[in-house]
Amino acid sequence: DGGITQSPKYLFRKEGQNVTLSCEQNLNHDAMYWYRQDPGQGLRLIYYSQIVNDFQKGDIAEGYSVSREKKESFPLTVTSAQKNPTAFYLCASRHPQSNYGYTFGSGTRLTVV
């Protein structure tokens, strides 16, 4: 089945540590997105990529970094500069036709310990 796979499902980070969240899709979608979800705040856009080797900052990019070396993969690194990283992280991709919505992964819950 085609879809988006996020791993790991749960991730624990120590203070000062960088961690990378994986997002892989086999839908042949060009565009991919990373959102952060906090209770009562909805989904906030971190980074997005319309095409391989290109990406743009979203509304809350500080403390995060991404790469898009392959169409299928869009990993997110949460750096030590992100002071409050505990959240639920969602990856999504979009069909090439612009009137389609997004397909979401099942999310990664990151906790600082």
Add this chain to the structure above:
Amino acid sequence: AQSVAQPEDQVNVAEGNPLTVKCTYSVSGNPYLFWYVQYPNRGLQFLLKYITGDNLVKGSYGFEAEFNKSQTSFHLKKPSALVSDSALYFCAVRDRGSGNTPLVFGKGTRLSVIA
């Protein structure tokens, strides 16, 4: 700029009663509108979308939504709620003329259906 408002953080409804989850939007042009549902610790699942044409859109699990351009609203409805409909619901919008800009999501409305 694009924005979405979901004015209710929580909606409670008795099983078997009709439900409405409200959404209003703001775009400079014409909108693409979407509803998604999220169950605990899961990603968002697509429910329905409005692109053009009939203002009443039917989607998954018996949900429907009505596009009202004059009121800039896209409320989600279901004639008879089920306990299994209890979840977090998100409305999202993109301006049709904005190219490939990302969807903007509302803050979500938690629906609780009581048996």
